Amino acid sequence: MSSSVPSVRPIGEVLISARPFADGVAQFALRPDELTTGPVLDCPGGAGDFGATVRDLGGRAVSVDPCYVDSPEELATRVGAELDRVQAWTSSQPSRFPLDARGVWEQVPVWRSTAARFLDDYAADRGNATGHYVGAALPHLPFPDGTFTLALSGFLLFTYPDHFDEDFHLRAITELLRVAAEVRLHPLNDSAGNRYPHLDRLLDDLRARGVTCRLLEVTGRSDPRDDATLRLTRS
Numbered sequence: 001m002s003s004s005v006p007s008v009r010p011i012g013e014v015l016i017s018a019r020p021f022a023d024g025v026a027q028f029a030l031r032p033d034e035l036t037t038g039p040v041l042d043c044p045g046g047a048g049d050f051g052a053t054v055r056d057l058g059g060r061a062v063s064v065d066p067c068y069v070d071s072p073e074e075l076a077t078r079v080g081a082e083l084d085r086v087q088a089w090t091s092s093q094p095s096r097f098p099l100d101a102r103g104v105w106e107q108v109p110v111w112r113s114t115a116a117r118f119l120d121d122y123a124a125d126r127g128n129a130t131g132h133y134v135g136a137a138l139p140h141l142p143f144p145d146g147t148f149t150l151a152l153s154g155f156l157l158f159t160y161p162d163h164f165d166e167d168f169h170l171r172a173i174t175e176l177l178r179v180a181a182e183v184r185l186h187p188l189n190d191s192a193g194n195r196y197p198h199l200d201r202l203l204d205d206l207r208a209r210g211v212t213c214r215l216l217e218v219t220g221r222s223d224p225r226d227d228a229t230l231r232l233t234r235s
């Protein structure tokens with residue numbers, strides 16, 4: 001690798017990722033009962049199988065993402081291109097992402113099978129109008145106050161500092177707390193692994209609005225630096 005190429009690079013445009021359910025459980029420090037106690041919101045859901053798996057376990061889950069305005073065929077094409085993009089991005093950073101003998105990040109096959117499961121479930125949802133996948137974007141969610149017991153937001157707010165600023169973070173979190181009694185956000189780093197620099201100010205703002213904030217220590221599944229989750233509850 002040329003010395004002018006940094007070993008850790010941000011990913012650029014917001015990725016439609018396909019993290020498996022087990023990553024969500026680990027990164028949000030979820031107990032099994034928290035998945036089935038009440039309705040869970042996964043926002044953004046991306047091409048992951050979190051919602052489908054919660055439903056398989058007997059829980060209720062709704063996934064929200066602006067990409068869910070696409071038809072199943074359109075989304076399948078986009079997700080395929082996004083998986084190729086993440087494969088290229090991770091392959092270019094071998095010191096950060098463990099690669100297999102072919103030079104492919106070890107998690108890529110898992111992401112591909114997760115995306116396949118998601119795309120099947122998404123197509124079934126569009127056929128049956130089950131409402132499991134809602135096309136919408138933070139900071140506006142089309143749900144009444146208190147619809148969910150828990151809202152999870154992974155790899156969006158702090159991941160893309162070039163796309164989302166402090167004002168957006170506060171408005172998005174306020175909206176998530178409007179629709180859910182508890183919100184968990186992960187990671188607190190950007191896609192290059194840098195900690196969100198305005199966390200203290202954000203926590204002060206939230207506490208001033210009566211929000212209880214706790215930092216949970218977790219194990220990052222795709223990057224060990226992603227070792228914290230923010231747990232927020234309304235008073």
Ligand SMILES: C[S@@+](CC[C@H](N)C(=O)[O-])C[C@H]1O[C@@H](n2cnc3c(N)ncnc32)[C@H](O)[C@@H]1O
Nearest residue numbers: 015016017018019044045046067137138154155
């Ligand atoms: C990196 S993925 C995260 C998906 C999943 N939570 C995960 O951890 O794998 C980011 C997702 O955010 C979605 N997105 C972009 N802007 C958004 C917004 N304003 N509100 C909600 N989701 C958004 C994208 O479409 C994309 O699917």
